[in-house]
Amino acid sequence: MTKIIVDCFGGDHCPDAPIDGAIAALGSFEDLHIVLTGDEAVLQAKLAERDYPKDRISVVHAPQVIGCEDKPTDAIRLKRDSSMMKGIMMLRDDDTVSGLVSTGSTGALVTGSLIRLGRLQGIIRPAFCPILPTMDGGIVGICDSGANVEVDPDMLRQFAIMGSIYMETVYGVKSPRVALLNVGVEAEKGDSLRQETYKLLRETECINFVGNMESRDLLSGKYDLVVCDGFSGNVLVKTTEGTALELLGMLKKSIFSRTLYKIGALFMKKMFADMKQFMNYQNYGGSVLIGTSKVVVKGHGSSKARAVEKCIEQAYRMHTGAIGPRIEAEILKYAHYEE
């Protein structure tokens, strides 16, 4: 049995989206069991309205909710009875539980997980790894995208190893092409951090390092995993999302500005729907925290049931693919980095 906790409060469509996502996920994996955290009365009432396998969903009462306005460090300390913190503590203390999915505050989830959960053996710092769709129909992982704003070359090498194993375990990418985010493709580009990391990655045999990547090539489909410090990784991911959203918004506004354009758009209705679908994060699951002792998946705050289902699937595949032991085995080969 694989038991996964689903935090039912904190996201925009809570608690319906997590509940419906959980029920949908049960249909995909026979040995999956879900633990919902949140206000028990609310959750039981919602469950009573739905049809689901009663013996495969349990509820843990956690009446508090962590909001985006809560400062992460305060939330962890003061909201121990929140659906998120109860989930993190249960993940830590209950050996039968394998993973946690949450659509709540990113800051609280990352900080809470880093502080409360143990790390895998040999891991200096866990990293945050979201996925973006590429223009050739594939995906690209970005590791780290914000858990560690200050890093060193050894940490970046660990992100490369962890991210590679993740892309292979969850998405079936064979020998993922790993690139280092830099200001140019040549080996000597960037600051001393990038130059040292480049050398380190080149001599790391267990990864398929293909060199530096300029940020404009992120969506080109030429790379499966981009390694970066959490600061520039955050800029990379949010700029991509921001630019895509702004352009789509501009397109929409332009179309509605003239009747002629509206008529034209009718011919292209399916095309625009396909494009929107392509850029819909709900289809790609959440950002995972890699390197913690147990699996944590962060779904977008505006996740609907389908997105939560995808997050649960990610957590399930990470656990059943034994991502933790696999990472530990590889990291131990570079054991001098543990000091």
Place this chain on the structure above:
Amino acid sequence: MTKIIVDCFGGDHCPDAPIDGAIAALGSFEDLHIVLTGDEAVLQAKLAERDYPKDRISVVHAPQVIGCEDKPTDAIRLKRDSSMMKGIMMLRDDDTVSGLVSTGSTGALVTGSLIRLGRLQGIIRPAFCPILPTMDGGIVGICDSGANVEVDPDMLRQFAIMGSIYMETVYGVKSPRVALLNVGVEAEKGDSLRQETYKLLRETECINFVGNMESRDLLSGKYDLVVCDGFSGNVLVKTTEGTALELLGMLKKSIFSRTLYKIGALFMKKMFADMKQFMNYQNYGGSVLIGTSKVVVKGHGSSKARAVEKCIEQAYRMHTGAIGPRIEAEILKYAHYEE
């Protein structure tokens, strides 16, 4: 008289684009004089085909060309007779010359300018500042976007001051809203560099600091100048350009995939043309290097005449707006940063 050098070789549309851009710019500014650098025989032959005020364009012979394949440091040392290096040296040595415009190798131009030109008094390091169009029809400057991959808070404060004066001098933006690129908007976000810089910017009276900016808001129109280290600034600018290009490419590919979409697109022909125009860097001029003793403007490698004309206009406005003395006057107020 304002004398500006135009490097006629190194860009994709050279030497026609620089020559035609220069002639066009002469029409806008009565006291402008242009010096073209490059192979004299080629340039004179091209000029002979054109109609222009003969006494306002001169040619300086420089037979070598710096290409993108040339390593910047080698190019500076070994290609002293190149159109770019001759331009930089003339800018340094000739008091009557006020600025240089080039569409050649960015690396060579920035490195060459940093090494060969002096800095304005009090400036720790010059910075590179491109402009992007925002969704509300305005523009936003990004400083630094790649000249300095390693920075400290004092340097970032100087970028804020220089960038503000630039936005005001060249684009007429009154009291430019300055933001610090960070992983979140709260004051305590980011690494120690960002935290210290935040404090420093807040107490700098000569700028209108409005706080941290998340990269997803770059094009929102809420900010006039974004301050960042050259590494993340480079990621910010190139990710924006890359995402926009990839999405436009996808849109185009989708339209051509079905006859129905092609018909629809006919109705929207003007709309797509407007969007393309909006995102066309040729309309926004080049990236300027701020903080060097004289003005340097880098046009995009694929600049056509119109883009070169815009770059010359930027250089002209920077010089006639006395950007150098204005920056020096402000920087001197924070004179302890000179140490």
